[in-house]
Amino acid sequence: MPTTSREIRLKSRPVGAPALTDFELAEATLPDPGPGEALVRNLWMSVDPYMRGRMYDRESYVPPFQIGQPLQGGAIGEVVASNDPALKPGDRVESMFGWREAFVAPAAGLQKLPDLNVPTQAFLGVLGMPGMTAYTGLLNIGDPKPGETVFVSGAAGAVGSVVAQIAKIKGCTVVASAGSDAKIAWLKSRGVDHGVNYKTCGPLLDAVRAAAPKGIDVYFDNVGGEHLEVALELARPFARFAECGMIAQYNDTAPRPGPRNLIYVVGKSLKIQGFIVSNYWSQRPQFLADMAGWIAEGKIAWEETVEDGIANAPQAFLNLFSGANTGKMLVKLG
Amino acid sequence: MPTTSREIRLKSRPVGAPALTDFELAEATLPDPGPGEALVRNLWMSVDPYMRGRMYDRESYVPPFQIGQPLQGGAIGEVVASNDPALKPGDRVESMFGWREAFVAPAAGLQKLPDLNVPTQAFLGVLGMPGMTAYTGLLNIGDPKPGETVFVSGAAGAVGSVVAQIAKIKGCTVVASAGSDAKIAWLKSRGVDHGVNYKTCGPLLDAVRAAAPKGIDVYFDNVGGEHLEVALELARPFARFAECGMIAQYNDTAPRPGPRNLIYVVGKSLKIQGFIVSNYWSQRPQFLADMAGWIAEGKIAWEETVEDGIANAPQAFLNLFSGANTGKMLVKLG
Numbered sequence: 056m057p058t059t060s061r062e063i064r065l066k067s068r069p070v071g072a073p074a075l076t077d078f079e080l081a082e083a084t085l086p087d088p089g090p091g092e093a094l095v096r097n098l099w100m101s102v103d104p105y106m107r108g109r110m111y112d113r114e115s116y117v118p119p120f121q122i123g124q125p126l127q128g129g130a131i132g133e134v135v136a137s138n139d140p141a142l143k144p145g146d147r148v149e150s151m152f153g154w155r156e157a158f159v160a161p162a163a164g165l166q167k168l169p170d171l172n173v174p175t176q177a178f179l180g181v182l183g184m185p186g187m188t189a190y191t192g193l194l195n196i197g198d199p200k201p202g203e204t205v206f207v208s209g210a211a212g213a214v215g216s217v218v219a220q221i222a223k224i225k226g227c228t229v230v231a232s233a234g235s236d237a238k239i240a241w242l243k244s245r246g247v248d249h250g251v252n253y254k255t256c257g258p259l260l261d262a263v264r265a266a267a268p269k270g271i272d273v274y275f276d277n278v279g280g281e282h283l284e285v286a287l288e289l290a291r292p293f294a295r296f297a298e299c300g301m302i303a304q305y306n307d308t309a310p311r312p313g314p315r316n317l318i319y320v321v322g323k324s325l326k327i328q329g330f331i332v333s334n335y336w337s338q339r340p341q342f343l344a345d346m347a348g349w350i351a352e353g354k355i356a357w358e359e360t361v362e363d364g365i366a367n368a369p370q371a372f373l374n375l376f377s378g379a380n381t382g383k384m385l386v387k388l389g
Numbered sequence: 390m391p392t393t394s395r396e397i398r399l400k401s402r403p404v405g406a407p408a409l410t411d412f413e414l415a416e417a418t419l420p421d422p423g424p425g426e427a428l429v430r431n432l433w434m435s436v437d438p439y440m441r442g443r444m445y446d447r448e449s450y451v452p453p454f455q456i457g458q459p460l461q462g463g464a465i466g467e468v469v470a471s472n473d474p475a476l477k478p479g480d481r482v483e484s485m486f487g488w489r490e491a492f493v494a495p496a497a498g499l500q501k502l503p504d505l506n507v508p509t510q511a512f513l514g515v516l517g518m519p520g521m522t523a524y525t526g527l528l529n530i531g532d533p534k535p536g537e538t539v540f541v542s543g544a545a546g547a548v549g550s551v552v553a554q555i556a557k558i559k560g561c562t563v564v565a566s567a568g569s570d571a572k573i574a575w576l577k578s579r580g581v582d583h584g585v586n587y588k589t590c591g592p593l594l595d596a597v598r599a600a601a602p603k604g605i606d607v608y609f610d611n612v613g614g615e616h617l618e619v620a621l622e623l624a625r626p627f628a629r630f631a632e633c634g635m636i637a638q639y640n641d642t643a644p645r646p647g648p649r650n651l652i653y654v655v656g657k658s659l660k661i662q663g664f665i666v667s668n669y670w671s672q673r674p675q676f677l678a679d680m681a682g683w684i685a686e687g688k689i690a691w692e693e694t695v696e697d698g699i700a701n702a703p704q705a706f707l708n709l710f711s712g713a714n715t716g717k718m719l720v721k722l723g
Contacts, residue, residue, distance in 0.1 A: 060501065108656065115656050116626065279652065294452065298654045313647020318613065319661035320632045322449050327661040329654035 059084050062125040063154040069110055072306045072376060077110075078369035079125075081343075085376045088159050093137040095148060095165065099176040100365070100386040101129035101184070102372040104277075107305040116331055126368075127153035137162065149178055156388055171347050176232050180213055180383035181357045182346055184332055188299060189217035189275075190342045191335035196297040196328045197273040201226030204267050206286055209277030210247070211238035211358075214299060218275045219247050221260050227273070231265045232259075232282060234378040241381060245356060253282070260285045270294075278303045284314035287328050290323055298329035306376060307320050318363040358382030393418050393477075396459040397488040397702050401443055406640045407686045411444075412703035414670060417459075422493050427471040429482060429499065430491045433510040434699070434720040435463035435518070436706040437547075441639040450665055452647060461487035463513050471496065472691055483512055488702050490722055505681050514717035516680055518666055522633060524550035524610075524676045525669035530631040530662045531607040535560030538601050540620055543611030544581070545572035545692075547717040548633060552609045553581050553656075554689050561607070564600045566593075566616060568712040575715060587616070594619045612637045618648035624657055632663035640710060681722075692716030 059082050066079040088094045106128055109120045120126055130153060131146035134146040139162035142148065150163040154159045168178050180186060199205050205222040209215040210231030222229045223246045230249045231242045239250030249266035256262035263271075263285050272292035276283055279301025286296065304311050320327060349355040361370040368386045375384055393416050400413040423426045440462055443454045443644040454460055464487060468480040473496035476482065486492045502512050512518060527550075532541050539556040543549040544565030556563045557580045564583045565576045575586030583600035590596035597605075597619050606628050608620035613635025620630065638645050654661060683689040694714035696705040702720045709718055 114656075167624035245491055300655060301652050304652055313651035314643035315646055317647035317651070318635050318638055320661060320666070321634060322663070324450075324664050324668055325662070327654060327657070329656070330658050331656070334658055 058159050060155050060157040061365050062156065063365060064125050065110065065120045065122055066120065068112060069107075069306070071308045071371075073107065073110065073373055075373070080127075080366055083125075083155070083353075085157060085159050087103050088136055088138045091139045091161055091163070092159055093139055093142045093148075093162045093165065094135045094157065094159050095132040095150065096135050097130045097132040097155060097388050098147075099131045099179055100154055100388065101179040102375060102384050102386060103128060103185070103367060104300055104302045104305065104375050106372065107302075107376075109304075122261040125153055125155055127151055129153075129184055130155075131168070131175055131178055132157070139163075142167070147175060149183070154365065154386075156365055167288050168220075168241070169343060169347075171343075173347075173350060174179055176359065176383075176385055177357070178388075179385060180359065181217055181350065181355060182343065185213035185383060186217050186346055187335070187342045189214045190221060190346065191332060191338055192297040192299050192330050193221055193273070193275055194205060195335060195338075196330060197275055197295050199225045199227045199273050202228075202270065203272035204228045204230065205273040205275065206230045206232070206263065206267060206271040206289070207277070208232045208253075208282040209274040209300070209302060210242055210250075211381050212277060213357075215275070216242070216245070216357060217355065217380055220245055220349075223247065224349060224354055228267075229272070230263060232263070232278075238381050241358060260288055264289055273297070275299060276301065278310070280304055284316060287316045287319045287325070288312050290319060292323045292327050295322065296325065296327040298327060302376065304315075311315065359385055361385045361387050363387050394489050394491040395700060396490065396700050398459050399434045399444065399454045399456055401456065402446060403441075403640070404589065405642045407441065407444065407703075407707055409703050409707070411674045412460075414700055419491060419493050422470055422472045424491055425473045425495055425497070427473055427476045427482075427496045427499065428491065428493050429466035429484065430469050431464045431489060431722050432481075433513055434488055434702060434722065435460060435513040436702060436709060436718050436720060437519070437558040438634055438636045438639065438709050440706065441710075458491055459487055460484055463487075463518055464489075465502070465509055465512055466491070471614065473497075476501070481509060481516070488699065488720075490699055503677055503681075505677075507681075507684060510693065510717075510719055510721075511691070512717060514693065515551055516677065517688060517718060519547035520551050520680055521533055521669070521673065521676045522666040523621055523642045524555060524680065525582070525666060525672055526631040526633050526664050527552050527555055527607070527609055529669060529672075530660075530664060531556075531609060531629050533559045533561045533607050533723070536562075537606035538562045538564065539607040539609065540564045540597065540601060540605040540623070541609040541611070542566045542587075542616040543634070543636060544576055544584075545569075545715050546611060547691075547714075549585045549609070549611050550579070550691060550716055551575070551689065554579055554683075556607070557581065558683060559687055562601075564597060564605070566597070566612075572715050575692060607631070609633060610635065614638055614645070618650060621648050621650045621659070624653060624659055626657045628657065628659050630659065630661040632661060636710065693719055695719045695721050697721050
């Protein structure tokens with residue numbers, strides 16, 4: 056039973072692209088769990104693009120990370136000791152305490168994993184925040200109908216890969232953009248109709264237009280930038296844009312001009328709607344039921360990219376921005 | 390009974406700001422109305438910002454105007470002769486045949502004015518396309534709730550002035566932007582809480598922030614450009630943007646970069662939705678009933694800016710872009 060825990064702290068706020076020197080590995084001594092508390096040893100940690108936003112010192116939907124404090128984020132751990140009747144040693148729990156090997160926290164703030172026949176770490180991916188982000192954003196905002204064309208960027212990532220597969224389940228034609236031929240090949244193996252390797256395709260507009268000659272009805276945006284401008288250009292009347300993220304812009308050091316063709320929003324009657332997964336928290340039971348069913352039927356599969364050990368968490372995070380991951384980026388502990 | 394009719398034709402496609410030389414006055418000889426047709430003499434013609442878009446030769450939600458052809462647009466006229474039992478001389482009808490003194494058309498394409506106690510030309514304004522644009526865009530997309538803050542640009546125009554007043558009817562705090570102190574004074578006389586003269590207020594962001602210190606919940610956009618960027622900056626989480634028009638950009642000769650802060654759409658869970666009034670055609674009976682009631686109760690008033698004679702229609706249109714109009718811009722004929 057550890058009484059100490061290594062953790063990753065924010066050492067400095069990145070300017071532009073984050074660097075390893077913006078993070079530091081440190082050791083904390085843990086107290087014994089008090090009444091109502093539990094001691095948890097993390098097994099898997101999540102690194103996610105949205106964490107870049109919390110490294111800025113600004114007001115947002117979540118408070119910024121603080122210098123000298125461990126980074127918060129999703130993790131799955133195992134209860135080692137519990138002072139609360141709701142948890143017992145061996146229970147597997149999800150938390151948001153982030154990049155630590157172990158921690159002590161109130162049991163009420165820990166979520167026991169549902170009893171589903173999937174690997175534990177899936178609760179950080181398809182069955183966790185990224186999967187629910189894909190599910191709720193696509194279905195609530197994108198509202199895809201059979202026969203429509205869905206365009207998804209960042210399509211090999213933890214969110215995009217689920218979007219692409221749900222869109223196929225819903226009977227859509229799917230055009231997926233990703234940054235390597237291997238990623239495109241995986242997407243095609245999952246039934247995606249057209250893949251665009253944005254790094255090698257030449258002018259992105261031409262490549263996506265060739266894949267979607269009749270235009271697009273739904274755009275699920277994970278990247279912003281040029282992809283968003285292309286989607287506006289090719290949008291059919293009444294198209295819906297689910298704005299999930301703009302990873303291409305997260306490391307910008309100056310405000311980036313928006314798409315030059317935003318005016319299409321009027322004439323084409325477009326809907327461009329941003330969201331965060333917590334807006335749809337009440338849909339979690341339905342999400343878990345649908346997703347577990349689709350996984351059991353083989354309709355949803357996933358890839359993982361795993362780094363080992365807490366010391367490698369900063370590198371795993373940096374790799375998100377170079378697109379080094381296919382599917383969910385994870386850090387394995389213990 | 391005229392057998393000839395003067396009309397305004399598009400002579401050349403404007404590049405940048407339209408000029409009088411882009412239009413020409415011409416005379417057409419009218420046939421006698423055939424079976425099912427009527428001869429109509431126009432009394433009032435509408436000039437509207439959206440017509441600028443139809444002067445480009447491009448695909449859009451309405452086909453482009455053609456060189457040498459009369460400009461199409463809303464008009465109110467009186468039936469002079471009818472070969473259809475549905476219409477009789479003296480009936481007042483709305484049409485979309487545009488900038489002509491008179492025309493012959495199938496009676497089925499003409500809409501008899503409802504019997505309401507308002508001046509005829511109101512059916513081109515508060516009770517016509519601009520009023521219904523304001524009503525449907527604000528209520529369907531903006532969805533304003535009592536106590537919320539609504540920001541409207543182009544607020545002294547035919548659409549904006551109705552938006553501002555409906556927002557007050559719905560119990561909102563209204564911040565209105567317009568281009569002269571006289572326009573602001575009129576808006577305040579109609580109950581608007583805060584007026585911003587964007588031509589004299591200094592930095593627009595500071596002026597709107599001072600008027601809406603808690604931020605805005607609804608933005609009704611008629612102008613685009615800097616106003617849209619300011620609205621994104623001040624938007625509260627879950628704010629709704631009804632994108633009606635971007636008049637500040639209609640005469641651009643090169644694509645204009647979009648707002649530098651569009652990324653807020655994600656973190657603030659914003660909805661930015663464009664529309665055209667015809668999307669909501671089925672709501673016309675409810676619109677007419679509500680609007681007629683509000684007019685009778687004195688809750689909706691309007692201003693008009695009137696040019697006389699068909700020869701002045703091009704100048705009236707040009708004046709829209711300098712903001713010379715307060716309220717609905719009209720051309721009076723006969």
